[in-house]
Amino acid sequence: MEVLPPPATSGSTHIVYGLEDRIPFGPSLLVGAQHVSAMVVGTITPPLILSSVLKFSQADTAYLVSIALLASAFGTWLQCRQRGPVGSGLLSVSGTSFAFLQPLTVAGQAGGLGLMLGLSCVTAPLLIVLAPFISRLRTVFTPLVSGVVVLLIGTSLIPTAFYGFATPVRPDAPGWLGLAIGLTVIAVIVIAQASGRAWARIAGAAFGVITGCIVCGLLGGLHAPEAGTGGWITQPRLLPHGFAFDWKFVPPFAFIYLVSLLEAMGDITATSQLSGLTPSGPAHWRRLSGGVLADGITSTIAALFGGFPSATYAQNNGVIQITGVASRRVGYVMAVILALLGLFPAIGRWVTVMPPAVLGGLALMMFGLVAVAGIRLLLSAGLGQREGVIVALSLGAGLGLPTQPGLLASLPDWLHSLLESGISAGGLTALILNLVWAAKPAPEPASP
Numbered sequence: 001m002e003v004l005p006p007p008a009t010s011g012s013t014h015i016v017y018g019l020e021d022r023i024p025f026g027p028s029l030l031v032g033a034q035h036v037s038a039m040v041v042g043t044i045t046p047p048l049i050l051s052s053v054l055k056f057s058q059a060d061t062a063y064l065v066s067i068a069l070l071a072s073a074f075g076t077w078l079q080c081r082q083r084g085p086v087g088s089g090l091l092s093v094s095g096t097s098f099a100f101l102q103p104l105t106v107a108g109q110a111g112g113l114g115l116m117l118g119l120s121c122v123t124a125p126l127l128i129v130l131a132p133f134i135s136r137l138r139t140v141f142t143p144l145v146s147g148v149v150v151l152l153i154g155t156s157l158i159p160t161a162f163y164g165f166a167t168p169v170r171p172d173a174p175g176w177l178g179l180a181i182g183l184t185v186i187a188v189i190v191i192a193q194a195s196g197r198a199w200a201r202i203a204g205a206a207f208g209v210i211t212g213c214i215v216c217g218l219l220g221g222l223h224a225p226e227a228g229t230g231g232w233i234t235q236p237r238l239l240p241h242g243f244a245f246d247w248k249f250v251p252p253f254a255f256i257y258l259v260s261l262l263e264a265m266g267d268i269t270a271t272s273q274l275s276g277l278t279p280s281g282p283a284h285w286r287r288l289s290g291g292v293l294a295d296g297i298t299s300t301i302a303a304l305f306g307g308f309p310s311a312t313y314a315q316n317n318g319v320i321q322i323t324g325v326a327s328r329r330v331g332y333v334m335a336v337i338l339a340l341l342g343l344f345p346a347i348g349r350w351v352t353v354m355p356p357a358v359l360g361g362l363a364l365m366m367f368g369l370v371a372v373a374g375i376r377l378l379l380s381a382g383l384g385q386r387e388g389v390i391v392a393l394s395l396g397a398g399l400g401l402p403t404q405p406g407l408l409a410s411l412p413d414w415l416h417s418l419l420e421s422g423i424s425a426g427g428l429t430a431l432i433l434n435l436v437w438a439a440k441p442a443p444e445p446a447s448p
Helices: 025-054 058-081 101-123 125-137 143-166 177-194 198-202 204-218 247-274 282-304 315-323 329-343 345-352 356-381 385-403 405-409 413-420 422-436
Strands: 094-096 310-312
Touching: 025 058, 025 094, 025 101, 025 143, 025 204, 025 315, 025 329, 025 356, 058 094, 058 282, 058 310, 058 329, 094 282, 101 125, 101 143, 101 247, 101 282, 101 422, 125 247, 125 282, 143 177, 143 247, 143 356, 143 385, 143 422, 177 204, 177 356, 204 356, 247 282, 247 310, 247 315, 247 413, 247 422, 282 310, 356 385, 385 405, 385 413, 385 422, 405 413, 413 422
Parallel strands: none
Antiparallel strands: 094 310
16 A cells, blocks of 8 residues: 655645655546546537537537547646646646637637637647747736636626527427426536535536436437447547638637636646745746646647647646645646547547537536636726726626627628627727726835
8 A cells, every 4th residue: 555755845734745746656546537527527518519509510529529638638748747948847737728619609600610720720829929928918918807808708608508408308308308407417516516525526517417417318318429430549630620711710819818828827826836836936937938838839739630729727726735736747647548538439429419408507507617717806806996997898898799790790800800709809998998097006105
């Protein structure tokens, strides 16, 4: 039986295995599996939602799921390994980003997978270009601007969850049945979160999905996938859906990549703190720059092979805190698990038959939590009179402009596309107002 070492003394008393500690295989496998269980559903959900909304074939959906898992394996390995300027060198986890769902949906409706992936290929290198300069972006993309954008990401995605509730569970089923199943999924996740047990909280999303699928199976709404026509192993293909591009769709993609950069900085800072490292100084900025660069490389390669943009996940920070394991070597175990899940097409095909009602319940919970994360960012920035006005006008632009296509139709194509996305419209409003209406410096303390 393996004996745990004494807690590391790197500045955080909860650490059992520090960043550079060599963790035995048994504990590393156990902790790696917990990390995977905490983020795998989030990784495969964006391609499933896009496939449902845009009516992709089951074969295309299965391939998207497999590539999402493979990209997550590659991105996690890249983050933890840290070679040269690439990677944070922390136990950082990479996965498919929810933030791009709206612009991907708009691009998919206009030009299908070819345009979606072409835009991802062209805009993902923005992170690679900006990585060396991230210390200078803090004065432009403040927590106030980031909070508005993250809040709008959540609120703009919540309506897509209801597509799943409205999809019939079976042809003769009553219309309310999908909503009932979705609420069942949500109830299981909430109970798991409220239980206070670490393992239940980590696996709560998986429990909710399994419960929903069982209910759908009992009601005749769960069906086996179609037999695969390919080999036993997924073979990533370069530009499997071709390449298409349109400049008018670039601004929303580029803007959300900037937001993704800031989210990565926040997540990596939190991981540094949990790993017992000081979140300041040259070494810290090196970790941030390397982490953002790794995200840019992962997103670019994923797009070239038919996958969607990736981002650094926050879920792993909760697992680090619960387990006390910050060793980046666990990331290598995670990468192997995710790669095995992505390499076998049978796994992807079974995931594609997840009932829409189950997916809707999961999506509603996740998108709501994204909005809550935005609110937390806004609260951390402080909501004084200036901040309240900026948030009010930004939310008005982000939630209002996309509802008026007639008003937007008279604008130039590039501006139309930018303002058609509520995320970019509201985020741009917050950015401009925050720069024009500068915050007043704190008053000097009175002399005694």
